[in-house]
Amino acid sequence: MKRYNNLYPRIYAMDNLRSAHINARKGKAFYSEVKMVNKDPERYLLQIHDMLESKTYETSKYDIFTKFDGKKEREIYRLPYYPDRIIHWAIMQVLGPLWERSFIYDTYSSIRGRGVHFGLMRLHRALDQDAENTMYCLKFDIKKFYPSIDHTVLKQIIRKKIKDKDVLWLLDEIINSVGNGCGLPIGNYLSQYLSNLYLTYFDHWVKETLRMRHYFRYCDDCVILHPDSHELHEILGQIEEYLFTKLHLTVKSNYQVFPTMTRGVDFLGYRSFGAYTLLRKSIATRCKRKLNRLSLPLTTGDVSSVASYRGWMRWCDAYNLEQQCVAPLMEGICNR
Numbered sequence: 001m002k003r004y005n006n007l008y009p010r011i012y013a014m015d016n017l018r019s020a021h022i023n024a025r026k027g028k029a030f031y032s033e034v035k036m037v038n039k040d041p042e043r044y045l046l047q048i049h050d051m052l053e054s055k056t057y058e059t060s061k062y063d064i065f066t067k068f069d070g071k072k073e074r075e076i077y078r079l080p081y082y083p084d085r086i087i088h089w090a091i092m093q094v095l096g097p098l099w100e101r102s103f104i105y106d107t108y109s110s111i112r113g114r115g116v117h118f119g120l121m122r123l124h125r126a127l128d129q130d131a132e133n134t135m136y137c138l139k140f141d142i143k144k145f146y147p148s149i150d151h152t153v154l155k156q157i158i159r160k161k162i163k164d165k166d167v168l169w170l171l172d173e174i175i176n177s178v179g180n181g182c183g184l185p186i187g188n189y190l191s192q193y194l195s196n197l198y199l200t201y202f203d204h205w206v207k208e209t210l211r212m213r214h215y216f217r218y219c220d221d222c223v224i225l226h227p228d229s230h231e232l233h234e235i236l237g238q239i240e241e242y243l244f245t246k247l248h249l250t251v252k253s254n255y256q257v258f259p260t261m262t263r264g265v266d267f268l269g270y271r272s273f274g275a276y277t278l279l280r281k282s283i284a285t286r287c288k289r290k291l292n293r294l295s296l297p298l299t300t301g302d303v304s305s306v307a308s309y310r311g312w313m314r315w316c317d318a319y320n321l322e323q324q325c326v327a328p329l330m331e332g333i334c335n336r
Contacts, residue, residue: 021045
């Protein structure tokens, strides 16, 4: 396995920092810190260059708050735009392409060109073109995935690809900023990539050792399609043992093994049956409640909500839902 060296100067190179600032500020132009850097970018980027070159950078204090995702309560860690978010982007612009080479094709979270709809297309292709070998589904996710990531194991995984001591110092500094030797902060741009990296050798084990052809993963949400339900239960036991012994992770107790064509595969926000696809029930319910509360004339924020839900519907069989909830509002938008 190739290990990479001489990467650190590329991270703090001014051209890379300029590009990192441009990418990090997208959609955040109204942030006060972004405005501050925009007024004199060369000055602030040179400061970042100097603190990285001299290795005096320390992760800033996190702003920690709670966010509800449906019924789930998540603790979000937010870092300042300057210097931390710019530095995270600078790191990923150099290391991201190297790490992505080790990812399997059917992992989708936070990988350019491989988002929700790419994953949905891949799932549909498996169900449509290989019905005999996709009769049953094993669906599982990992209990408290981000908080459970072991720092020691993560650092060992990083060192399989990276041997540049200065890069390892920088990554270790960011990983250690959470404390307690465990957990990645939800909300960090870098955490999205590190969590993917944490499971990448597990992905290869599932594909190459267990020989699971139809395996799909989005973050810690995993799906395996197979012709034999009994074998899927046996495979689950092997998966639980691997995750616990190798990565110190636990499969949630709500795993399921079920026939795909009668229940549909609930993955990436949709329920896929092969011949047709529905919105996940919770998303469809939220859509109805949200859109039925709207009335004409719509505000700019309302228009964005309509467009967002319409985008979800375009990827599934939702004609009736669209006619009921979206069409009347779209008529009002067109007549503005």
